[in-house]
Amino acid sequence: MEQTINYIYNKIEAINPIHSKKLKKNIAFFDERYDKLADAFFKKYIQILQLQNKTLDYAIDCYLQMIADVNSETIEFLRTGKYTSSTFEEVNQRVYARPETMEYYMHGLIMSQFLWKHHYQMLDYFINTLPGYRNKTKSYLEIGVGHGLYLSKALEILDDKTTLTAVDISRTSIALAKSFINDDRIAYNLENIYDYNNGEKFDFITLGEVLEHVENPLQLLLKIYGLLSDNGVLFFTTPTNAPAIDHIYLFNNVNEIQAIIKAAGFEIESERSFLSEEVSPEKAEKFKIAILYGAFVKKAKITQ
Amino acid sequence: MNRSEILKTVNEVFIDILDDESLVLTEETSANDVEDWDSLNHIQIVVAVEKQFKIRFTSQEILSWKTVGEMISSISSKTL
Numbered sequence: 044m045e046q047t048i049n050y051i052y053n054k055i056e057a058i059n060p061i062h063s064k065k066l067k068k069n070i071a072f073f074d075e076r077y078d079k080l081a082d083a084f085f086k087k088y089i090q091i092l093q094l095q096n097k098t099l100d101y102a103i104d105c106y107l108q109m110i111a112d113v114n115s116e117t118i119e120f121l122r123t124g125k126y127t128s129s130t131f132e133e134v135n136q137r138v139y140a141r142p143e144t145m146e147y148y149m150h151g152l153i154m155s156q157f158l159w160k161h162h163y164q165m166l167d168y169f170i171n172t173l174p175g176y177r178n179k180t181k182s183y184l185e186i187g188v189g190h191g192l193y194l195s196k197a198l199e200i201l202d203d204k205t206t207l208t209a210v211d212i213s214r215t216s217i218a219l220a221k222s223f224i225n226d227d228r229i230a231y232n233l234e235n236i237y238d239y240n241n242g243e244k245f246d247f248i249t250l251g252e253v254l255e256h257v258e259n260p261l262q263l264l265l266k267i268y269g270l271l272s273d274n275g276v277l278f279f280t281t282p283t284n285a286p287a288i289d290h291i292y293l294f295n296n297v298n299e300i301q302a303i304i305k306a307a308g309f310e311i312e313s314e315r316s317f318l319s320e321e322v323s324p325e326k327a328e329k330f331k332i333a334i335l336y337g338a339f340v341k342k343a344k345i346t347q
Numbered sequence: 348m349n350r351s352e353i354l355k356t357v358n359e360v361f362i363d364i365l366d367d368e369s370l371v372l373t374e375e376t377s378a379n380d381v382e383d384w385d386s387l388n389h390i391q392i393v394v395a396v397e398k399q400f401k402i403r404f405t406s407q408e409i410l411s412w413k414t415v416g417e418m419i420s421s422i423s424s425k426t427l
Contacts, residue, residue, distance in 0.1 A: 061378045064385035121394040
């Protein structure tokens with residue numbers, strides 16, 4: 044495994060030495076658990092690439108293309124204080140409706156899951172906390188399944204009898220998640236979550252890095268509130284100050300995220316904030332560095 | 348503004364962003380010579396230099412620089 048990771052780092056260093064400095068700072072942080080998770084992940088991922096007649100080099104190129112996009116979006120963000128797109132229709136035309144863009148973007152995001160420290164830290168937080176909800180979770184829903192990594196961990200951690208449902212608006216995502224996790228226990232739905240309503244309430248809902256992709260996150264959280272059982276738990280993540288080609292809703296700080304959660308009728312059970320760069324909190328604020336925020340929340344008790 | 352004056356101002360921007368008072372740039376300095384000149388700081392430097400000189404770089408320019416001297420050439424062409 045170390046060979047695969049080293050190969051990736053060396054290749055990135057040769058093509059983009061400035062970016063590789065960031066990645067090298069992460070290496071010191073990664074532990075044995077990371078090695079195991081990354082090992083299993085990249086083995087599977089390389090198999091999937093091979094089935095598509097693609098190589099790891101292709102995935103590295105996709106990752107660097109995504110980094111180029113992020114850099115140019117970040118420069119624009121620092122110039123204007125805004126994300127470059129603000130409506131779903133704009134990003135649909137720029138990204139989602141363009142298969143060639145979706146293709147490199149999706150592979151770039153997959154690579155980032157194990158190259159970016161804050162992505163790994165959030166996955167680790169999920170894996171460590173979800174077992175505490177195992178007994179209460181008879182039904183699990185994931186909205187915006189992406190590459191399916193969180194779903195695969197839920198499948199491992201939750202009871203064998205728990206039903207698992209995945210809803211995603213993207214055909215590319217569903218196909219990718221299915222290629223990573225081919226398990227009959229999961230019901231995949233290619234659908235807009237706003238249209239999804241089979242009358243079922245879920246004990247646990249996961250919403251990983253979705254809120255920044257919608258025009259009205261509060262509206263989405265209210266929809267989720269309706270899908271959650273009375274004692275159910277929502278795990279969600281979303282970043283602050285994270286310009287990307289398909290991010291439209293800007294959270295300027297963690298307080299804004301916490302406020303929207305409260306406004307949707309939830310209360311926080313536990314929460315984490317992970318900085319996307321190795322900098323001091325002062326520098327993070329000065330430079331508007333992205334923070335990946337994640338929390339386990341439940342319906343607030345109504346007090347009268 | 349001549350190239351040495353631009354270099355002096357760019358040096359001040361680097362000192363501020365990288366928080367390193369001892370930094371002395373030359374036109375030949377590259378990211379390989381400055382440990383903290385990473386992707387994060389590169390972007391911050393670009394935007395700070397733009398504000399300092401009241402100019403805008405294109406994406407192609409930002410990607411093409413290999414040395415401080417090449418950055419100075421871009422600045423020089425916009426501040427004539």
